[in-house]
Amino acid sequence: MxxxxxxxxxxxxxxxxIPFPPFVAAVDTVKANIALFRETGIAHHLLVLGESGTGKSSLCRWVEQQYPRFALLDRDILPVLIVPVPPAATIASMASAMLEKLGDPVSATGTASAKTSRVITLCRACRVEMILFDEAQHIHDRGQATTHYMVGDWLKSLIDQTSVPTVFLGLPRLEQLLQVNEQLRRRFSRRIRLALGQxxxxxxxxxxxxxxxxxxxxxxxxxxxxxxxxxxxxxxxxxxxxxxxxxxxxxxxxxxxxxxxxxxxxxxxxxxxxxxxxxxxxxxxxxxxxxxxxxxxxxxxxxxxxxxxxxxxxxxxxxxxxxx
Ligand SMILES: Nc1ncnc2c1ncn2[C@@H]1O[C@H](COP(=O)(O)OP(=O)(O)O)[C@@H](O)[C@H]1O
Ligand SMILES: [Mg+2]
Incomplete structure (x- = not known):
């Protein structure tokens, strides 16, 4: 050679x-959730847990390839929005990360609530049909239970206001974030572990x-x-x-x-x-x-x-x- x-x-x-079983289960659920949303407007949410190296970011890349962005005359259409959650994420930095992916030229500017309303407006304008938060355990890695509760509350209201299906991907400890917020926990009834051996x-x-x-x-x-x-x-x-x-x-x-x-x-x-x-x-x-x-x-x-x-x-x- x-x-x-x-x-x-x-x-x-x-x-x-490679379509190994838990990866396929996650891919199928993502496809089904997008199809359900397109047909009925109902948003189902999914939690994907796995140690490092189990394929979480690859799953995000796969979803992005299957549902690519395209340009209209006046704007870009983003069927899926992949958000890499920044380390030690705060509400403001999460909102900035989302705005950056949505193409907002001043993604770092404004208060947390101003950024959040821009996120919601831009998600609608770009016709986002699913949001995936990769490395979502970073939300949990910061602060104490009160902070977790506040971030959890913000996520719940973001999910409700955008009204699109979401996927949270992260290390197994991400599950603890959901433990502190009952309402958020109820929205993530479907959970998939990417580990082999199931x-x-x-x-x-x-x-x-x-x-x-x-x-x-x-x-x-x-x-x-x-x-x-x-x-x-x-x-x-x-x-x-x-x-x-x-x-x-x-x-x-x-x-x-x-x-x-x-x-x-x-x-x-x-x-x-x-x-x-x-x-x-x-x-x-x-x-x-x-x-x-x-x-x-x-x-x-x-x-x-x-x-x-x-x-x-x-x-x-x-x-x-x-x-x-
Ligand atoms: N379904 C798959 N088929 C082939 N390779 C994969 C698959 N999922 C993950 N990988 C490979 O495994 C490595 C780690 O994957 P990654 O998605 O970064 O894991 P994580 O985000 O869970 O840490 C990468 O080299 C990626 O190419
Ligand atoms: Mg990763």
């Missing part, structure tokens, strides 16, 4: 959406394996299970990825690069073992590497291990190059 072919293969791999039919190991093989089918070289067999490889993949699509993708992309560098014609356990150390955890060697024969078959979630609760955003600290 020449350089261009390798680059194209990696790019295709990065852009491909199927009655399949184990989490076989779900990981299916995801790995689906992603692998986008690559230009074959996957092998080696002496482990596919079932055991599925289990090892679960421990190596914590069942999150982001890590399975990282492992495969890194294994592909290694395969091309070393002119190996397949991706099997030895390359995955190296990829785990290179890409996920530089201390993950021997019994701490899920692809090593001596692996101890346990979750790597203790202190200073890669799946320690809330550690994804610090993942670089586990990778060799960021330490050196």
């Amino acid at each position: 020449n350089f261009k072919e390798i680059f194209d293969a990696l790019q295709r791999f990065d852009e491909e959406y 199927s009655d039919k399949d184990s989490i190991h076989s779900e990981c394996l299916q995801l790995f093989r689906s992603l692998g089918s986008c690559l230009p070289i074959p996957l092998l299970c080696g002496r482990y067999g596919w079932d055991e490889l599925g289990m090892r993949l679960y421990y190596a990825s914590d069942g999150r699509v982001a890590y399975i993708k990282k492992l495969l992309a890194s294994a592909l690069r290694l395969a091309l560098e070393t002119e190996t014609g397949e991706i099997g356990p030895p390359l995955l073992e190296q990829a785990f150390t290179d890409e996920i955890w530089w201390e993950g060697v021997g019994k701490l590497n899920p692809f090593n024969p001596a692996f101890e078959f346990r979750r790597l979630d203790r202190g200073n291990e890669p799946f320690e609760c809330g550690s994804f955003n610090n993942i670089r600290k586990y990778r060799k190059e960021s330490i050196c």
Whole structure:
């Protein structure tokens, strides 16, 4: 393969959406909520929860691609409004983030209530049919219960006044925001978790394996299970990825690069073992590497291990190059 072919293969791999079950459930609910709104004007709301790397922002991107903005002579039409909630969000900064996405040239100007009324007017003018708040746990990360209650109240009234379906996406702790506000909680009766491992039919190991093989089918070289067999490889993949699509993708992309560098014609356990150390955890060697024969078959979630609760955003600290 020449350089261009390798680059194209990696790019295709990065852009491909794989329909793993919880992702499909979320996509179907979004589509159904937009269709219901178009037909009846009824707005249903959805909460999508998942640890980092489970596909929340990808879901937003997918929705944006399916319902793209387009221009009329006098204005832009935005069927869906994706709002990345700023860190330590306040009511004013949330409203500014929405105004910016709606194309308001002075999005940072005005009081919180003036901005809120502009949001509502612009949502109607741009014919917004769904609002998605990504990283919505940032709303909850600030202040005490009274602040949460105030922000919750503001969101409830925003939802009621825009009258369009909304989706809140965030880390599992986002659920606590809804606990403090009964009226908001009632509006989000539908909740979806993006984690694997919720199927009655399949184990989490076989779900990981299916995801790995689906992603692998986008690559230009074959996957092998080696002496482990596919079932055991599925289990090892679960421990190596914590069942999150982001890590399975990282492992495969890194294994592909290694395969091309070393002119190996397949991706099997030895390359995955190296990829785990290179890409996920530089201390993950021997019994701490899920692809090593001596692996101890346990979750790597203790202190200073890669799946320690809330550690994804610090993942670089586990990778060799960021330490050196
Ligand atoms: N359905 C999917 N198919 C393929 N790759 C996906 C899918 N969902 C997420 N990913 C990949 O997983 C990685 C992390 O996804 P992201 O949406 O940023 O997670 P989150 O927002 O939950 O932290 C990205 O590389 C993305 O391309
Ligand atoms: Mg995200």
